[in-house]
Amino acid sequence: MRKIKFFSLFIFLISCSQNDFDILILNGSIIDGSGKSSYHGDIGIKDGLIIEIGDLSDKTGQSIINAKDLIVSPGFIDSHTHAIRGIFNVPTAESSLLQGVTTLTDGNDGTSPFPIDAHYKKITNTKISPNWAVFVGQGTVRQEIMGLDNREATKKEISQMKDMIKDAMQDGALGISTGLFYVPGNFSSTEEIIELSKIVSDYGGIYISHMRDEAAEIIKSINETINIGIQAKIPVQITHHKIIGKKNWGSSIETLALIDEARSNNIQVSIDQYPYTASQTSIRALIPQWAQAGGRSELLKRINDPEIRKILIQGIVEKILFDRGGGDPKNVFISKNTWDTSMEGKNLADLCIDSNLEPTPENAALIV
The missing domain is CATH 3.20.20.140 (Metal-dependent hydrolases)
Structure with missing residues (x-):
């Protein structure tokens, strides 16, 4: 019995080795990335590499994929x-x-x-x-x-x-x-x-x-x-x-x-360009860059200075109205907040209302 099993396995390995390709993709509409128009053809792959492209209908593959009515392209x-x-x-x-x-x-x-x-x-x-x-x-x-x-x-x-x-x-x-x-x-x-x-x-x-x-x-x-x-x-x-x-x-x-x-x-x-009308970034994008110099500790010092705080708040208001804020606090959404997940999915207008504030740009700046 052992000899029979060995013989069967040997025949199987021989038959696999006789295939022309490991993977054979047939009947695809090929877009090869060169800028040329698409064309009909087959693709032969061996050892992870594309070996041949063309009419491979007379070739064999260990795995055969019929790509009829499908597009085949580079990743x-x-x-x-x-x-x-x-x-x-x-x-x-x-x-x-x-x-x-x-x-x-x-x-x-x-x-x-x-x-x-x-x-x-x-x-x-x-x-x-x-x-x-x-x-x-x-x-x-x-x-x-x-x-x-x-x-x-x-x-x-x-x-x-x-x-x-x-x-x-x-x-x-x-x-x-x-x-x-x-x-x-x-x-x-x-x-x-x-x-x-x-x-x-x-x-x-x-x-x-x-x-x-x-x-x-x-x-x-x-x-x-x-x-x-x-x-x-x-x-x-x-x-x-x-x-x-x-x-x-x-x-x-x-x-x-x-x-x-x-x-x-x-x-x-x-x-490059993404196909939508919003952007995603950190809430720090609403804070003027000069105020972030030196890191978080220096930013907190500026926030706690009454005169600098006024200038900082006005800078955030301008960014809400004319820059990343999209002109209105309701356009700025919190998608992720690791220290208070209850904010996730809310916008700055919502957070103003949660704090019993009118959803104005000035109040939204305070929330930021």
Whole structure:
């Protein structure tokens, strides 16, 4: 009996080895990512690699997939995620894979893990399902060297930041990201960003940016971003391009024209955009950046100073009316609050009412 079982297994292995491919996808409408129109064909895969594309109807596969009336394409790359917040808890990342997204990037908006090498080792040990890559965050690097100081970097500090950027690129970072709207990135000069980006350029990386302003000063921010690319000789990606503030609507005509002009002059600049009319970020986006210098303890000191508090409240009111607040406290929703989950799902107007206050921008600023 043992000889019979062995013989049967041997025959099975031989038959498997005689297949042309491990996976054979037949009858699909192929979009190959090259920019060409879709075309009908079959795909043969072996050892995890696409070996052949064409008419493979006479070939065999260990696994055969009939893709008739379906589109076959490379996995999508999500070029801007914050998946690091959940990838270690849900390493299978079904929310991405089920949409055809097979590669995730993180380290966006100026914030990233560091050191990059240690992060990649953790990702590898977690055995996540999607492909993964990160940018090095300029804000992360600056905070490591300078804390949350609102000042220009010294030559020594820039040199130290360059060394960190160099290490990150050698560890496999895709490039450098900035969050010039956020602290501490907002405290950085354009010249500082250019100097750090030059290191990234030397390694063939790219520059991606949540720009300094996406509301009233967006034209200035577009020009700054393009100039960084020119001066550092580095490809530029403008992150989630949008126009914030109703009175600024229509400015995209000019911003897109600036990008088109740059591209016509062989400057490598591109944008990405999300297909909805809201944005998600920290409630700190409503607090003026200058007030956040030095961190939480310094912010609390400013809040407790009556004169500074007045200026701070007015700054928050302006952001509610003309910037991130969408013109009304009811447009600002709390999606997550770890220290008081009862706030989740409520907007600033709701929280004003809960505190027996009229839902005005001024009272909403007090809630913030």
